[in-house]
Amino acid sequence: MDARRPLMAGNWKMxxxxxxxxxxxxxxxHLVSGVTDRDIMLAPTYSALVPVGEALQNSNISLGAxxxxxxxxxxxxxxxxxxxxxxxxxxxxxxxxxERRQYFGETDGTVNKRIRAAIEAxxxxxxxxxxxxxxxxxxxxxxxxxxxxxxxxxxxxLADLNHLVVAYEPVWAIGTGKTASTDQAxxxxxxxxxxxxxxxxxxxxxxxxxxxxxxxxxxxxDELMQMPDLDGALVGGxxxxxxxxxxxxxxxx
Ligand code: PEP
Numbered sequence: 001m002d003a004r005r006p007l008m009a010g011n012w013k014m015x016x017x018x019x020x021x022x023x024x025x026x027x028x029x030h031l032v033s034g035v036t037d038r039d040i041m042l043a044p045t046y047s048a049l050v051p052v053g054e055a056l057q058n059s060n061i062s063l064g065a066x067x068x069x070x071x072x073x074x075x076x077x078x079x080x081x082x083x084x085x086x087x088x089x090x091x092x093x094x095x096x097x098x099e100r101r102q103y104f105g106e107t108d109g110t111v112n113k114r115i116r117a118a119i120e121a122x123x124x125x126x127x128x129x130x131x132x133x134x135x136x137x138x139x140x141x142x143x144x145x146x147x148x149x150x151x152x153x154x155x156x157x158l159a160d161l162n163h164l165v166v167a168y169e170p171v172w173a174i175g176t177g178k179t180a181s182t183d184q185a186x187x188x189x190x191x192x193x194x195x196x197x198x199x200x201x202x203x204x205x206x207x208x209x210x211x212x213x214x215x216x217x218x219x220x221x222d223e224l225m226q227m228p229d230l231d232g233a234l235v236g237g238x239x240x241x242x243x244x245x246x247x248x249x250x251x252x253x
Contacts, residue, residue, distance in 0.1 A: 004209050006038040006225070007165060007232035008249040009126065010239030011066065011094060011213075014045055021048035024242050025055045031246030035060060038232070040249055041092050042239070046080060053089030064092035064126070067100060070110075070117035082121030092124045094234070096152060098171045108151030115152065116160075124163040126234065127152055128213070129192070133172035141170075142191055149195045158200050166192055166210045167234040173214025175236055182227050185212050189229035218247040225251045 016024065021044040032040060043064035044052045053063045065088075069079035085093060095118060096111035111127065118125040129148035131141045145168075153161070168188050170180050180188070189210045197205035212224055213234035224230055239245040 004207065004231045007041060007209050007211060008038055008245075008251075009041040009064065009092070009094075009167075009211065009232065009234045010043065010245050011097070011234055011236050012042065012044045012048075012240060013066070013099070013236060015240055016044060016048060018044075018048040018051050021045070022051045022055050024240070025052045025061070027242035028246055028249075029056070029059055029061060031242055032060065032249050035249060038249070043092070043094055049085070049088040049090065057089075062091040063089050064094060065090045065123075066094050066097065068093050068095070068114055068118060068121075068123070070113040072117075082117045082123060086121050086123060090123060092126055092165070093118050094126045094128060094167075096148075097128045098130060098169060098174055102171075108148055111148075111152045112154055115164075116156070119156075119160050119163070124165060126165040126167050126211070128167045128169050128234070130169040130171050130174075130188075130214075136170065136172065141188065145188065145192055146195060149192065150199070153199065156200075158204055161200060161204055161208070164208055166196075166208060167213050168192055168210060169213035169234060175215070177215050179215045179217075179220050179224070180212070182223055185224060186227040186229055189227070193229055216248060218244055221248045221251040222253060226253045 040061045041064045043066050065085045068082050072081050095114045100106040115125045131144040135144050173180055193205050209231035211232045211234045212230045216233045216235045217238045
């Protein structure tokens with residue numbers, strides 16, 4: 001079976017105007033133009049999607065969004081539809097990020113609906129899961145991951161999940177400067193892969209990319225990416241500067 005191609009994804013959260021986003025994306029393009037053995041994705045804020053998408057056209061960097069709504073259109077003030085993201089040039093969409101769960105009432109049930117909507121619009125969902133510090137301290141990490149995977153991916157057929165990406169993001173490591181150790185990350189990733197195998201079979205489990213997210217930086221990425229079940233990274237803070245994210249993208253194992 002083919003090795004999984006790493007995916008290095010930048011989540012720009014609510015940072016950068018569209019002008020600033022285009023400038024950083026253009027700078028990054030120069031830095032990573034020679035990279036051919038891994039996938040790269042940038043997820044700017046909604047107002048920057050179209051201009052950043054234009055800047056990335058015909059390049060080796062794909063465009064992603066940070067969320068979507070599950071209806072195709074309608075009276076849903078403040079939401080954005082899957083087809084709109086597709087038309088803006090998105091290939092990926094981040095779903096269920098811990099900040100959405102923590103501040104905006106996202107649940108495994110709404111995550112499930114968003115994933116279905118993404119797949120129907122031919123967008124690649126990046127499903128974010130991970131435990132809080134309290135849950136880890138209470139030895140609940142695996143049970144939290146079990147629930148997030150089972151409920152988030154409930155009622156999907158195997159064929160729906162061809163382009164699924166999972167991001168393991170321990171909440172205690174996001175934006176905190178604390179990173180999971182290589183062993184903690186590998187253990188969680190291996191567990192997630194075993195859950196995928198139980199639910200959808202060995203082939204899908206083997207093919208699905210599982211990204212690590214949580215204070216990934218130029219100085220820890222090489223070590224993390226050595227682990228066999230880490231297939232890339234979802235990077236917040238350290239993706240905001242082109243030189244830092246450029247280095248992360250070009251990790252060496
Ligand atoms: C994230 O937002 O998904 C993330 C992992 O953030 P940071 O890299 O800043 O911890």
